Amino acid sequence: MKRYPVPLVPGPTTVPEDVLAAGHYDFGSGDIEAEFFEHYGRVEEKLRALIRTRNRVAIMSGEAMVVLWGALKSTLSPGDRVLSVATGVFGYGIAEMARTITSEVTVVGFDYDEAADPEKVSAAIEAFRPKMVTMVHVETPSGVVNPVARVGEAVRACGVPLFYVDAVAGAGGAELVTDDWGIDLCLVGSQKCLSAPPGLGMVAVSERAWEEVERTGYQGYDALLPFRDALERRWFPYTPAWHAIAGLEAACDRILSLGLDAVIQAHTDVAAHTRKRLREMGLSLFPRREAESAATVTAVRVPDGSSWENLDRRLRAEGVVMGGSIGPLAGKIFRIGHMGVQADRALVDAGLDALARIPA
Numbered sequence: 001m002k003r004y005p006v007p008l009v010p011g012p013t014t015v016p017e018d019v020l021a022a023g024h025y026d027f028g029s030g031d032i033e034a035e036f037f038e039h040y041g042r043v044e045e046k047l048r049a050l051i052r053t054r055n056r057v058a059i060m061s062g063e064a065m066v067v068l069w070g071a072l073k074s075t076l077s078p079g080d081r082v083l084s085v086a087t088g089v090f091g092y093g094i095a096e097m098a099r100t101i102t103s104e105v106t107v108v109g110f111d112y113d114e115a116a117d118p119e120k121v122s123a124a125i126e127a128f129r130p131k132m133v134t135m136v137h138v139e140t141p142s143g144v145v146n147p148v149a150r151v152g153e154a155v156r157a158c159g160v161p162l163f164y165v166d167a168v169a170g171a172g173g174a175e176l177v178t179d180d181w182g183i184d185l186c187l188v189g190s191q192k193c194l195s196a197p198p199g200l201g202m203v204a205v206s207e208r209a210w211e212e213v214e215r216t217g218y219q220g221y222d223a224l225l226p227f228r229d230a231l232e233r234r235w236f237p238y239t240p241a242w243h244a245i246a247g248l249e250a251a252c253d254r255i256l257s258l259g260l261d262a263v264i265q266a267h268t269d270v271a272a273h274t275r276k277r278l279r280e281m282g283l284s285l286f287p288r289r290e291a292e293s294a295a296t297v298t299a300v301r302v303p304d305g306s307s308w309e310n311l312d313r314r315l316r317a318e319g320v321v322m323g324g325s326i327g328p329l330a331g332k333i334f335r336i337g338h339m340g341v342q343a344d345r346a347l348v349d350a351g352l353d354a355l356a357r358i359p360a
């Protein structure tokens with residue numbers, strides 16, 4: 001696979017050498033080594049700090065979809081009411097996933113270029129009285145950040161038992177306060193803002209959600225239940241990916257040693273700089289309101305008279321890879337992924353300089 005000197009894809013992000021090196025080691029079989037349980041506990045503690053929670057964090061083997069599915073299947077039963085807040089590909093997609101378990105799914109939908117309106121969500125919750133509200137923190141395919149804190153207030157005010165938040169593209173790069181925001185199932189992946197290799201999904205589970213997990217009793221590869229007391233019982237449902245967990249620890253250490261607040265501020269600053277330069281180049285941001293543009297990924301409209309295929313080819317010729325989009329936005333917008341180690345002004349400038357050199 002050809003390597004590009006200016007990687008700006010919104011995940012999987014570049015993995016730093018020390019993170020790669022931390023996973024290159026003969027670890028042995030985690031489920032029988034006492035050292036593994038200590039290691040896992042330490043990484044869990046670091047993940048808690050990164051997403052600001054005191055809840056147990058399950059670290060599961062698989063793409064982030066493993067926790068998106070696992071959290072739904074482990075807490076929902078046929079007939080349960082789910083209200084899905086949707087502003088993009090993942091928000092609408094999660095509603096479809098929930099529908100495979102229960103027919104009682106209502107979508108509070110918004111356009112792809114706008115964030116959710118908490119008042120509308122609140123009214124819909126009042127009317128529908130769901131067991132679970134689902135939403136997405138950062139919609140990666142469209143570069144929109146949603147008001148999770150404000151929706152969380154409505155969720156609590158209405159006494160909704162479960163608040164499910166896909167924070168895969170925000171955790172470790174955008175503001176996220178799992179416990180204060182009342183998130184019961186906070187979903188995270190290894191390969192976005194953490195800049196670890198793909199292959200792990202993490203979920204912070206509140207006490208209330210664990211009770212629901214016990215009651216539901218779902219069993220399967222993606223089941224959360226065994227993770228409730230896996231450490232205490234020293235029993236994992238499959239051989240843990242120890243090497244990947246070691247890499248994840250190095251990735252957490254990178255952020256925690258810089259300071260989480262400083263890392264989030266750096267993302268915010270790089271994102272503002274990216275938007276300013278794009279505007280100066282005469283390009284239009286995709287999110288309708290600039291305040292709703294994410295700190296971790298910037299989505300831009302493909303200019304009239306140009307095509308993403310053409311832009312992508314020319315950018316690659318300059319050594320730059322940005323992201324196209326998926327779903328209904330494919331070909332219409334493209335994305336600059338300034339998340340994780342890619343939240344770097346010099347890197348973004350190199351990408352934007354190349355973009356500016358390309359004739360539309």
Ligand SMILES: *Cc1c(COP(=O)(O)O)cnc(C)c1O
Pocket residue numbers: 011063064065066090136138139140141166167168169189192198
């Ligand atoms: C990347 C992403 C996912 C899915 O992650 P995979 O690891 O590719 O399964 C889910 N939600 C959001 C918001 C994402 O950006």
